[in-house]
Every structure is written in structure tokens, then in C-alpha cells.
Amino acid sequence: MSYQALYRVWRPQRFDEIVGQTVITQTLKNAIVTQQTSHAYLFCGPRGTGKTSAAKIFAKAINCPNQKDGEPCNNCDICKAITAGQLNDVIEIDAASNNGVEEIRDIRDKAKYAPTQATYKIYIIDEVHMLSTGAFNALLKTLEEPPANVIFILATTEPHKIPATIISRTQRFDFKRITAQESFDRMVYILKQKQVDFEEPALKVIANAAEGGMRDALSILDQTISFGDNEVTLDNALLVTGSVTESLLADYVKQVVAHETTAGLAALQKVLDDGKDAGRFVEDVISYVRDLLLYKEAPDMVTGSDTTGDVFQQLSKNTDPDVFYQMINALNEVAAQLRFTTHPDVYLEVLTVKLAQIYPNVGTTKAPTSGSASNAAEVAELETQIQQLKQTVSRLSATTAQPQQPAPTVEPSSHSVQGTQTASTTSATPAPTNQPASTTGTQTGKPARAKTATATASHASANVNLAKIYPVLRAATKHDLDAMRDVWDDLLDTLPVTQKAMMHVSKPVAASNEGVIVSFSYAFFFDKAATDDGLRTALESNLNRLTGDTTDVWFVPEDQWPQIRKDFLTDHKEELTGGAAPAGPTTDRQQSPVSDEPASAPLDSPSEDAGISEPENELVTKAQQLFGADNVTIKND
Structure with a gap:
């Protein structure tokens, strides 16, 4: 007798011999024992997982006169005839080559006749998804009203191509991929039966290369045995499969x-x-x-x-x-x-x-430089610091969230003749909005207008140094801000890992030759930066090295920045639009917190608009020049 491939010789002949499909085989055996079999089954799953073998074993078991516990005896004439493919009552059809309407109509016509030898006439249609639409329609009628003693078993690797009307009239069994360990155990059993020497690592390579198909595993094993002269070694298995050690x-x-x-x-x-x-x-x-x-x-x-x-x-x-x-x-x-x-x-x-260019949480586009290993470690540490800081912010936000209170009214503290006092030390004593500022002599211009503090992030507002920020805003230009944004990433790269992590949630929002204003997305980070003199020193020193200019750096919270900008534009409206500054003695009168000009009058003062004749759009134009058109929103009060 000519040589047969391993997968043909060692094809399962009993349900217990099917590898890795215990649930399916047990279900089929129980259905046979209890005589609760269906008229149509659908076996679907990857190639080489036992679909057709299970169909043939089912045909033998249900027709075997000596079946025991749902297993065929494989010794009677019916079992032997089915194994050899010679029983007329078990018809196996390849739908890939018999996919027309005429073939299915022929099946439908012959199915009406009773089986000749066996108890049941079994039709096994392999690759059933290859049937045409007309063939499926012809098969549908037979599945709806099947003749007695006729069972259809449909097998496919692509069940999604089968009409739902067909699937709904069958019992579906999904065959899973066979694990590498199950394939390994089966190959060990076969080689021991054949008395072939083997190395276990070689069988593991073959099992992995089979990708879940038992038939593929046996085919590769057959090749390896032939290549190695009836011996299975690791080197031979690697050569046959093309795998790497x-x-x-x-x-x-x-x-x-x-x-x-x-x-x-x-x-x-x-x-x-x-x-x-x-x-x-x-x-x-x-x-x-x-x-x-x-x-x-x-x-x-x-x-x-x-x-x-x-x-x-x-x-x-x-x-x-x-x-x-x-x-x-x-x-x-x-x-x-x-x-x-x-x-x-x-x-x-x-x-x-x-x-080789993959870094954690950065992506695959960052190319390595000299000392790339140390750079990778620094980037990893930086990302860890950022994640930890963000988690801290989330915890603080959840534990310290308080209901928003009405905005308190505060009045700037008066300056003495001998010296001045910064805005960060202004008194928080509430003052009536319409109360004019007290004076000790004749005073012209507008009475001082009380300033309102933003209620949000009140714990951080005490650290906003308006005395240093207003001079920067007075000279700020869009050109300076764009220039600062261009060097911002380079500036952050010069910082140590911890400082860079802190500045990760910041950005420049205004810049001039007087300095740069940096806003922070989270108040927590703003507090940390505002109290870190080493951070401000490092930023100013590195900016000087990058731009050649001596630049001061000041911090603001992002949620307070719009109000600070609005207050500045309101307080310096005449100056920004080219109007004349109010005249009058400056001795012993209330001063602006950031300049030597008189504080403006309350909004409801009778003399509020005195001396202001310029169009409103000039103020808008100046604001757009200072902060950029994209950062200015015009609202009618």
C-alpha cells in the first residue's frame, strides 16, 4: 500500500480522538444517546480543527448498531463502509465544485428516498458558504420540511457568508482553534506510536507554526520527519517552518x-x-x-x-x-x-x-540621538512624573471642591507718600461700589473705582503679582508672544525632569520686552510654581541663553487670566487708546495698584465718561495687538 500522510492515517475515528473540542463532542454524544438529534447541523470554525471528521464520526455513531455511549464501534460493516467512503447513505459533497442550483435540486429529489442500509441518510456538505444564492434558496425548502430519517451536516470556515435563513434552521457548533499544548500532546502520542525519535522543542516550534490547526501541525510534522530521515530535531523543525530560534x-x-x-x-x-x-x-x-x-x-x-x-x-x-x-x-x-x-x-x-524608535507614551516618531538610552530613561521618568502630578490634581479637585461663593469686593490699599505697596498685599476689606475715594486736597479726574476679585481659585489669587504683570501687559505685542511660543518647547527641554513635568501644563499668554506671563491649567501647579524660586530662576536664565534678552517670568492661573486681562484693559483704557491722562495732584490721593495714574471712578459715577471721546473700536484694536485677535472675544455688556 502506498504511503499516506499523517493527517490521513491519524484522522480521528471516535469523538474522544478529536483534539480540543470537548464541549462539541460531548454534546453530540449526548444527543445520540438520548435520541434527540436534529435534522440539520452547522459546523463552523478555522481550517484543520475537526469539522469534517466530527461529521463523519457523527454519521457512524448515529447509524452504528453497536454504538456505546454515543461512540461508534468502528468494527461493524456500516462503520467500516463509512470510514472507507463506500456507504451510499452517507453522501459527502464539496460545495466549492458543486455550488449550482441543479446540484442542490438533485440532492433535494434524492433525499425523499429512504436509506438503503443505514438508519439515517446523512448529507455532509463541505465549504457550504460557496453555494450560490439560487442553491441556498433550493436548499432552504428542504431544511424547512426535511424528509424523515435525513440529516444535513453543513461545514464551513466562513459562516458569515451563509444566509441567516439557513443558519436559523440548523444547530450551530463553533469549532475553536487548537492550542499549541494540545497539538504538542497529540504529536507526542503519534510519534511514540510510530516509534520516531523527536526533540520536544521541535514539536513546540511545529505547534506554534500550525496556528491552531491540527491538520497543519501533522502536515508540518510529516515534512520534518521526511527532511530529518525519520527523526525530528529542533534544527530541522526551524528549517522546515522558516521559524527563528x-x-x-x-x-x-x-x-x-x-x-x-x-x-x-x-x-x-x-x-x-x-x-x-x-x-x-x-x-x-x-x-x-x-x-x-x-x-x-x-x-x-x-x-x-x-x-x-x-x-x-x-x-x-x-x-x-x-x-x-x-x-x-x-x-x-x-x-x-x-x-x-x-x-x-x-x-x-x-x-x-x-x-528601535519606540518610546513609552511618546510614539514611534521620536528619533534617538546620541546617548539614546539615557534619553529614553529621562523621557520615561518625565512621563511618570506627569502622570503622578495629574493624579494628585484629580484627588485634590475631588476632595477640596467647594460651592462657588459670590465674588467679594476688595479695595486696593492706599500708598503712602514715602513708598509704594505691591498689589499682592492689597486689603481685602469690602467697600461699597459707589463710594468715592477719600482725598485730603483738591483732586480732579475720576474717583477711584473699587476692583473686584475673581471668586474662582481664590486660594491662588493671593500669589498673582499684578504690580509685575501690568507693566508686561502695557508693552505686550503679538510679535513678542509668537516669538516666545517658538522657543517655548526648547525652553522646557532645558529644565530638569521634575521642573519640566510641572511646566507641562503651562503656556505663555502674553510677552513683551518687560517679561513673559505664563498661565497654568491647574491651580495646584500654579501654587507649586509660584512658590518655587528655583523654577523662575531657571526659566529666566535659560530664556536669556536662548534669546539673548533678559526676560522676567510671571505666573497666573489659567482661570483668572481672562479677568486679569479684562481689568487691565478697563483700567488703562485711555492710555491704550491714546487719550489724555487725567490731570491733578498726586500727593496724598488714592493710587492705582500698578501705576502712578489715578484710579478710575466707579462705573455709576456721574463723571465716568469725562474725557473719553475715542471710538470703542480703538480699544478693541489695541487689545488685539496686545494679545492676538484669536485671544480677544468682544461682548456687549
């Missing part, structure tokens, strides 16, 4: 994770020189990275890799999981592209460079 995979992944592009390309070249399959190499790297990721979280789930190796454990322990996520995404993209190219080596080389 564990050590080479470990070296390659270690080099790209460490951003050693040159060494990674050298390892890739060795793989290509050995004639390894490009697609198999990518799949092996995906599997290895997956094992690294799982070993980090659930070591018991990792069975494919050598978890006892020092390289494996170090990679899993010291590498950020985000790097593994990005690597798997990049590998999957290349795996899909390799199907359509005739130059896989080019894709693999580009892939290696891309993998």
Missing part, C-alpha cells in the same frame, strides 16, 4: 527595545541570510512580544517562550508595557503589508528602524 528572537527584541538600530539591523540580516520566511519572522516576533507582555502581568499564561532565560525576564521586567503595545501594532501593520509585496526585506528593515 528563541535566542535570536530574544537578541533582536532586546536590541530594538534598547534603541540599538544598527545591532537590530544586523540581527535581521542574519535572519534573512538564513533563508527565514519574512511573514513567519514577524509572527514569531509578535508571539515573543506577546509572551513578554503576558509574563509581566500573568506569568502562568506564558507557555511558548523560555521564561527561565535571563534576557526574557529582564526584558519583561524593565520594559514599559506601552512599548510592547506599540510594537505589536507596528508588527501587525507590516504583517498585513507583506502579503502584497515582492520585497519583504525592505519592509523588515523599515520595521526594525521603526521599532
